[in-house]
Amino acid sequence: ENIFDQSRMAPKTPIKNEPVDLSKQKGCTPERNPITPVKIADRPQSDPWTPTANLKMLVSAASPDMRDREKKKELFRAIENSEQSNTPDSLQYDMVDDNMVDEFEKQRPSRKQKSLGLLCQKFLARYPSYPLSTEKTTISLDEVASILGVERRRIYDIVNVLESLHLVSHVAKNQYCWHGRHNLSQTLKTLQEAGELQYGELMAFFQHKEQDLEYKFGERKKDTISHSQDRPLLDFPEPDCSSASASSRKDKSLRIMSQKFVMLFLVSKTKIVTLDVAAKILIEETQDSADHSKFKTKVRRLYDIANVLTSLGLIKKVHVTEERGRKPAFKWIGPVEFPGKTDEPRGHSPTSNPLPGMQRGACAPHQIRGTGKQRFTRHASFNIAQPCEGTRRKVSSEPNSPHQKRPDEYRSNMINLAAVCRQKIAEDTRNPGIASPLSLLPVPGDSEFCVNTLPQAVFPVVQADVPSLSLPNGVSSQTLHPSMPAASKTENGKPTLLPNQPFLCFPSSSLFMLCGSLQENNLRETLPTTGDVGNRSAEAPTAVPPAACQKRSSQRCTSPSAPVADEEPAAKRQTMEESDVPLSLVVPKKSFESPKAESTPGSGCTSAVHPEAFHLDLTSPAAPEAADKDSTKPLDTQEQEKWSQNKDPDEPSPGKEQISKENGQQPFLPQYLYVQPTTGLSSCNFLFSANQAPGSISLTASQLPSLSVPYVMVPSAALASFPFVCSPTTASPVSSVPDGSFSAATSMNFSMSGLASTTPVFVGTTAVVTPKVSPVPSVDSQQPTHPTLHLSPVLPRSCSAVKLDSPMCMGHPVTLLKLQQASSAPLTPKNIRPACHEAFFKTPGSLGDPITWKKNAGTQTRNASSVQRRLEISSTSPD
DNA sequence: CGATCCCGCCACATT
């Protein structure tokens, strides 16, 4: 049989004719069933191979057995080489459709025949573009490799790129899960948004300016952007399955590069990206270091990626002739607008319908959508209930599967929030500047999130915030993690203050805290971006809303409405102008409407900001708590939408106003917003701290990555139990370093004490906690310290400390302390699931591993908090 | 001769 295949394949037209078997592994079952390929019907026949489906099927059926791939491989090769010439016949059969003129060419295994692009086509031919939601298709690397007659290494190249677009996910060793293109549009949208943030300016710049500038710019960006870019993968929220494993590892540069590359296209106005430009932009690395070899290597990789993307029909090769001559380039031929989902053939897809609730501002929709990608499924806190989660959900939902998609969603939500928050803050702040990168600390209840959520993913978005600049991804990500732990629940805590450090304590039921400092560092860079944004916003009021929103959103999500947009840009500009200005947060009342506020229109968000002493009182202690949540999903959903949309400026909430006022009063002092959630969001509360007074500025100056730790998000549920304490960077004496600049970035500390009932969580932006930081503040500030998260175990046993260093990140050191009660037992992320809610904190296992850390955190979070319940509900209900 | 990019060594991660 094998031979048979091979022979067929061999002759295959050089082009895509070769038949590929598609069917094959659709079954979830590990074992392959020779099932008839249902897919055939399903799949869009786009594939040239279709005609040969029968053969394919046969082949596929046979294939399973072929374990002896090695043997096969050899055979294949031998066969191919020798036989190709010999057995063109087979081709002929299949070939019918096209006669490739050059059939002859194929004769020898010319290099082309072995090209990655061709291989990828074969690979893609095996799976339906739009698999039925019900069926899961697993891909066995070995199998595929053997069937296609290539080494695994090549399959990795393909899969990695596909994975970056979420067409597949890494399920387990040697196992990938085929998702198809259902979520492609979402993914692209997300990438576009992220791309806008990260590369928007850049691309604009390039496009406009051309090479000359490029160089300069390039250098510049290196400073600013480069660091941020690299690090974190740009993951984005992904719909479904996320492979758990993936993230931690090295860089997976191919994946990241792939995403970045795609971003460039999406951001590009012309939709054409030249290789060299892409390579330059994508070269992260050390700024100056030997570019040449690197460049070369980068280009090689880009070719690899381009081949796969070409096979996907997303780009095509073109040449751009410039003054200098013609340069190789690729043109995006895939979907450009992602209002909804482009790809989905089926209506069923969740996304297809915008939520009823969301219509409103352009922004909202898009955001939602973005979120949507993830699909509302998950985020308990937000509860986006989506009826439809359909496809992706399944995957994610699987109890078993280690990976969860949720995280993504969660992330996306987070992101949205962050964006919103930032905006507000930014707006509020005098320095419009913007945004400093936010670090989000989600403290999700679900371990899953943690797991899935890779820092990267979330962060990227976050990073995005920082518009033009690069955000230190790592930082952000790191931050998140820490947050997680924080999330752990404590029971109520009473607000406690720390004597020395400025902390905020709140007893809160569930709430989200966002502590952020805004920095303007990168103003310059931002400028360009800003301009673009502004323009864009103006241009596309509605249609583009999403994109536009995001773009600007990064910092501020302004409402779609033009006016708003204008404002923001203006702010930014100002900021730029006033680089020096300390970041004070000024909260514009109207603008300020916090997302939460929106969310809780009725409920009333209470926002309390106390600049003084950083002390926050949460009046709303009561926070209705999560309880509400349980009750209403629908609401939640809406709320969610709102959330996502929250950008919309429209709804100012009183609370906001107050906050703004307060902020206004003391710009310098850290500001916090606390919003109580009402229904949908109910559980989430947000605190924004805009502290960083002057310091922030310094940062800018310092060049540090712009990161400030702007916000901390805590999942309400998680928080609910514990008291949260935040210390704004600024305040910290230690870090006091004049430059708070760095300090800001510095660190966030979270400590969770596992007091019996209540665990206080401290979040401090200041480096204070971290020894390193404190000691040499100034220095640190100067240098980008590695952003590190330190989790110091407060309690000997129960506590686990994790340190995360992200080289990338500039230094926000974060200290996290988790205290857990003894009770907690380490949980495996996988296990996580519902069952062990309690265990969350425990994980001890890998201290070092951030991921692990996250997981743990996630777990922790999970307690029975309302959030969880929601999640469960949500997940289930759809099912 | 420059553009492409296959091939597979080898390092690092996971099991």
Add this chain to the structure above:
DNA sequence: AATGTGGCGGGATCG
């Protein structure tokens, strides 16, 4: 240690 992943760059081919 074995095996899975995947970075990386030499050098072969293509055009």
